[in-house]
Amino acid sequence: xxTLSGKEFATTIREDVxxxxxxxxxxxxxxxxxxxxxxxxEAAAWYVRSIAKAAEKVGITCDVVDLGAAATGAELxxxxxxxxxxxxxxxxxxxxxxxxxxxxxDLASNIVARKDVDGSNPASLGRLAAGLTAFAxxxxxxxxxxxxxHEVELAGKHVVVVGRSTVVGKPVAHLLLDRDAxxxxxxxxxxxxxxxxxTGDVVVAAVGVPGLIKAEHVxxxxxxxxxxxxxxxxxxxxxxxxxxxxxxxxxxxxPGGVGPVTTALLLRNTVExxxxxxxxxxxxxxxxxxxxxx
Amino acid sequence: xxTLSGKEFATTIREDVxxxxxxxxxxxxxxxxxxxxxxxxEAAAWYVRSIAKAAEKVGITCDVVDLGAAATGAELxxxxxxxxxxxxxxxxxxxxxxxxxxxxxDLASNIVARKDVDGSNPASLGRLAAGLTAFAxxxxxxxxxxxxxHEVELAGKHVVVVGRSTVVGKPVAHLLLDRDAxxxxxxxxxxxxxxxxxTGDVVVAAVGVPGLIKAEHVxxxxxxxxxxxxxxxxxxxxxxxxxxxxxxxxxxxxPGGVGPVTTALLLRNTVExxxxxxxxxxxxxxxxxxxxxx
Numbered sequence: 011x012x013t014l015s016g017k018e019f020a021t022t023i024r025e026d027v028x029x030x031x032x033x034x035x036x037x038x039x040x041x042x043x044x045x046x047x048x049x050x051x052e053a054a055a056w057y058v059r060s061i062a063k064a065a066e067k068v069g070i071t072c073d074v075v076d077l078g079a080a081a082t083g084a085e086l087x088x089x090x091x092x093x094x095x096x097x098x099x100x101x102x103x104x105x106x107x108x109x110x111x112x113x114x115x116d117l118a119s120n121i122v123a124r125k126d127v128d129g130s131n132p133a134s135l136g137r138l139a140a141g142l143t144a145f146a147x148x149x150x151x152x153x154x155x156x157x158x159x160h161e162v163e164l165a166g167k168h169v170v171v172v173g174r175s176t177v178v179g180k181p182v183a184h185l186l187l188d189r190d191a192x193x194x195x196x197x198x199x200x201x202x203x204x205x206x207x208x209t210g211d212v213v214v215a216a217v218g219v220p221g222l223i224k225a226e227h228v229x230x231x232x233x234x235x236x237x238x239x240x241x242x243x244x245x246x247x248x249x250x251x252x253x254x255x256x257x258x259x260x261x262x263x264x265p266g267g268v269g270p271v272t273t274a275l276l277l278r279n280t281v282e283x284x285x286x287x288x289x290x291x292x293x294x295x296x297x298x299x300x301x302x303x304x
Numbered sequence: 305x306x307t308l309s310g311k312e313f314a315t316t317i318r319e320d321v322x323x324x325x326x327x328x329x330x331x332x333x334x335x336x337x338x339x340x341x342x343x344x345x346e347a348a349a350w351y352v353r354s355i356a357k358a359a360e361k362v363g364i365t366c367d368v369v370d371l372g373a374a375a376t377g378a379e380l381x382x383x384x385x386x387x388x389x390x391x392x393x394x395x396x397x398x399x400x401x402x403x404x405x406x407x408x409x410d411l412a413s414n415i416v417a418r419k420d421v422d423g424s425n426p427a428s429l430g431r432l433a434a435g436l437t438a439f440a441x442x443x444x445x446x447x448x449x450x451x452x453x454h455e456v457e458l459a460g461k462h463v464v465v466v467g468r469s470t471v472v473g474k475p476v477a478h479l480l481l482d483r484d485a486x487x488x489x490x491x492x493x494x495x496x497x498x499x500x501x502x503t504g505d506v507v508v509a510a511v512g513v514p515g516l517i518k519a520e521h522v523x524x525x526x527x528x529x530x531x532x533x534x535x536x537x538x539x540x541x542x543x544x545x546x547x548x549x550x551x552x553x554x555x556x557x558x559p560g561g562v563g564p565v566t567t568a569l570l571l572r573n574t575v576e577x578x579x580x581x582x583x584x585x586x587x588x589x590x591x592x593x594x595x596x597x598x
Contacts, residue, residue: 113436115431115434115435115436116436131430132427132430132431132433132434132436133426133427133430133431134430135429135430135433135434136425136426136427136428136429136430136431136432136433137409137426137427137430138430139426139429139430139433139470139474140409140426140429140470141409141470142407142409142410142426165493166493166494166495167495168495168500174481176433176434176435180433180478180481183477183489184474187468187474187489187491190491190493192488192489192490192491192493192494192495192500193488193489194486194487194488194489195477195481195486195487195488196486197481197484197486199459199460199484199486200460200486201460201461201462201486206462206486209503
């Protein structure tokens with residue numbers, strides 16, 4: 011079956027972002043993203059570097075604010091609040107993992123909605139579910155954008171989401187409902203996973219277990235989106251979906267599927283936030299509704 | 305099959321609320337709920353009167369703040385903000401319908417979370433989805449509480465929710481996921497409704513279409529929760545579920561099922577909010593986490 015690559019699509023998005031960032035620069039605004047980290051985790055460090063590099067390429071300045079693996083909740087909250095108040099910063103991301111005992115959702119409540127470019131503030135998720143403008147978590151948005159890019163029909167179709175995380179499973183369910191899909195959310199406590207996933211026209215795997223979704227979990231001709239990014243012993247990356255699935259279903263690859271689209275959408279959200287900030291400054295009193303994606 | 309009544313359960317909850325409100329009164333606090341309305345709708349007026357009467361019976365003061373059917377968004381926002389800031393008020397509800405063009409979710413953003421006893425603020429829904437403390441919409445909470453009261457197993461079971469509203473369908477899906485159910489959300493665009501609902505161990509009907517769910521939509525031995533409250537021509541009330549369903553499934557009645565539990569939970573949320581407010585005042589500097597229900 012076909013491979014639903016995200017590379018070309020991500021390139022198209024980044025080209026658009028590059029143009030928009032350049033236009034902002036001409037008008038005197040340097041789009042700026044701040045990534046707050048508090049971990050010694052190697053994979054996180056690698057991911058943050060890849061975001062910083064991608065941002066630089068499209069003309070977005072990326073500040074990595076590293077508070078160290080011993081950072082307290084109060085220090086993180088203070089940093090996020092300060093960045094939320096800093097007019098020079100347009101997007102704020104809180105990188106996981108966090109020090110033990112700290113909750114992403116709780117801390118991300120300190121990111122002001124208009125700069126919450128990775129949709130980590132629970133208020134953003136609530137606004138999304140309520141049909142109000144908000145930034146969606148970039149990974150969840152990437153799943154839907156990639157499906158739409160490859161013209162996979164969603165309205166009236168049955169989409170089975172495997173995984174109920176606040177970062178992917180739950181927001182992607184809301185985005186899919188918005189597009190008129192019938193949505194099922196499965197998870198580790200689902201009694202018979204294959205019995206549910208084989209009823210899906212589309213299956214979204216977002217659990218973080220290498221190869222969990224096998225050929226027997228998917229029906230012939232289905233579309234499968236692999237959100238998993240699991241590190242292998244040799245430094246590679248594998249998804250949540252077994253390679254054999256590709257023989258009966260259209261599948262997004264790992265790497266090269268959801269991943270590059272996620273990064274591209276993070277950058278697009280940042281440039282959008284910068285545009286909205288510029289409009290707020292340019293026309294005081296006639297505050298325009300920012301064109302946040304839903 | 306059996307009838308899953310909500311009346312006795314609602315009575316038990318109201319007895320608990322009565323005790324707690326009396327205890328607060330002894331300590332000098334009168335638990336107080338404010339209901340903001342802006343409609344000439346008869347059904348809404350009837351519902352608000354029934355809440356006020358129920359509140360009075362358990363010892364909660366209920367203020368109806370009627371801004372009239374011509375109220376503007378700005379007036380409503382101002383009223384909700386003022387009530388949020390008023391220390392004498394512990395719970396704030398925004399009654400629907402609203403004047404044309406106004407959004408409940410948008411306006412309810414003005415209800416501070418700790419007084420949002422009907423979980424209307426999108427931030428409450430987001431916190432709920434993220435696993436943080438928040439008041440759930442009372443109807444959604446009533447569905448789950450009623451199922452648990454009747455000892456219907458949810459963990460590992462498949463629950464099909466029909467309806468994707470911000471007030472019931474979406475929050476009930478989150479509450480059910482929290483209880484380890486596999487959850488499917490269907491709606492008007494679902495291609496073959498019966499094909500999906502018959503796979504449910506539990507079916508929750510929350511669409512507002514009289515008799516939409518018929519015997520053919522439900523499998524033998526399933527449990528069906530009827531959230532519908534549709535007015536009949538003769539002044540009665542019918543649910544979304546056809547009476548014939550009771551022959552093959554355990555069913556919550558309308559009236560007398562989810563309805564009374566919803567009202568009882570609204571009152572319980574209000575007394576909880578009042579208790580939390582008292583604790584905040586009593587021990588300044590040692591602000592305790594309010595025991596909001598999830």
